[in-house]
Amino acid sequence: xxxxxxxxxxxxxxxxxxxxxxxxxxxxxxxxxxxxxxxxxxxxxxxxxxxxxxxxxxxxxxxxxxxxxxxxxxxxxxxxxxxxxxxxxxxxxxxxxxxxxxxxxxxxxxxxxxxxxxxxxxxxxxxxxxxxxxxxxxxxxxxxxxxxxxxxxxxxxxxxxxxxxxxxxxxxxxxxxxxxxxxxxxxxxxxxxxxxxxxxxxxxxxxxxxxxxxxxxxxxxxxxxxxxxxxxxxxxxxxxxxxxxxxxxxxxxxxxxxxxxxxxxxxxxxxxxxxxxxxxxxxxxxxxxxxxxxxxxxxxxxxxxxxxxxxxxxxxxxxxxxxxxxxxxxxxxxxxxxxxxx
Numbered sequence: 635x636x637x638x639x640x641x642x643x644x645x646x647x648x649x650x651x652x653x654x655x656x657x658x659x660x661x662x663x664x665x666x667x668x669x670x671x672x673x674x675x676x677x678x679x680x681x682x683x684x685x686x687x688x689x690x691x692x693x694x695x696x697x698x699x700x701x702x703x704x705x706x707x708x709x710x711x712x713x714x715x716x717x718x719x720x721x722x723x724x725x726x727x728x729x730x731x732x733x734x735x736x737x738x739x740x741x742x743x744x745x746x747x748x749x750x751x752x753x754x755x756x757x758x759x760x761x762x763x764x765x766x767x768x769x770x771x772x773x774x775x776x777x778x779x780x781x782x783x784x785x786x787x788x789x790x791x792x793x794x795x796x797x798x799x800x801x802x803x804x805x806x807x808x809x810x811x812x813x814x815x816x817x818x819x820x821x822x823x824x825x826x827x828x829x830x831x832x833x834x835x836x837x838x839x840x841x842x843x844x845x846x847x848x849x850x851x852x853x854x855x856x857x858x859x860x861x862x863x864x865x866x867x868x869x870x871x872x873x874x875x876x877x878x879x880x881x882x883x884x885x886x887x888x889x890x891x892x893x894x895x896x897x898x899x900x901x902x903x904x905x906x907x908x909x910x911x912x913x914x915x916x917x918x919x920x921x922x923x924x925x926x927x928x929x930x931x932x933x934x935x936x937x938x939x940x941x942x943x944x945x946x947x948x949x950x951x952x953x954x955x956x957x958x959x960x961x962x963x964x965x966x967x968x969x970x971x972x973x974x975x976x
């Protein structure tokens with residue numbers, strides 16, 4: 635068999651561990667040919683390929699990013715995009731395609747399954763917002779990176795009696811903000827699922843400072859939004875999947891907090907720092923297990939499925955279950971954390 639592999643969407647710690655596992659078992663045990671497509675769905679459209687063998691997998695387990703490159707290309711939003719994908723797969727004699735990505739990449743895979751392409755999805759997103767899996771690889775690394783940053787920021791905030799507003803990734807789901815805020819001892823966490831009232835945030839900070847603590851940390855997901863009419867916001871362009879390019883809520887919120895409270899406030903945007911670097915041991919192991927299950931699915935003739943973590947077991951679920959709705963933070967999870975705020 636000839637099995638294609640691609641990585642789409644934002645880069646993520648653990649991608650190379652998946653690729654390595656697919657190669658090691660697909661080539662080394664099953665004897666299949668593994669074909670890598672460069673830069674996500676763009677590489678399939680344009681026929682950008684490279685043969686992946688055991689030598690390709692050496693030394694990549696601990697590397698961040700992806701050796702294949704990535705993009706946010708959507709074949710269904712391009713003229714002749716889907717036809718080009720189908721032509722490339724036929725020309726390259728691809729029997730099955732392992733697509734490693736988040737909701738957008740896997741959404742394309744699911745739609746292509748309807749065109750007769752045998753697709754196996756591997757859930758990848760630091761946002762942890764994919765349904766049908768308990769956790770996605772990359773999330774643990776992102777939370778650890780953010781938590782380490784918060785530990786450092788506490789010391790400088792305390793030294794200068796400042797409020798620090800720390801922006802982390804999280805477009806529609808606030809899992810990174812919530813988990814890193816809890817692990818890093820934040821004094822307020824703002825997530826996309828629940829619009830915030832800037833006056834309430836300021837009141838919590840005033841209460842904290844009145845109790846003798848003269849520094850605070852506010853963690854805000856990039857997709858956090860104020861309640862209508864409570865604070866001005868801004869939007870930029872959209873990508874090929876129709877998502878607004880976010881970032882900047884902290885830069886809007888910081889001056890508002892300082893103006894309303896009089897507390898000196900600084901802004902730190904962690905942004906792409908959360909995507910890069912070496913994956914944690916947890917993410918290396920999870921990504922490896924996902925890769926092994928994905929190549930097993932391809933070998934066994936399965937398709938239109940995604941590998942997923944249920945408890946401690948790696949299983950296969952329908953791709954439709956994974957991309958139908960986002961997994962967002964339920965209100966009770968934020969309520970758990972609020973005992974530590976203010």
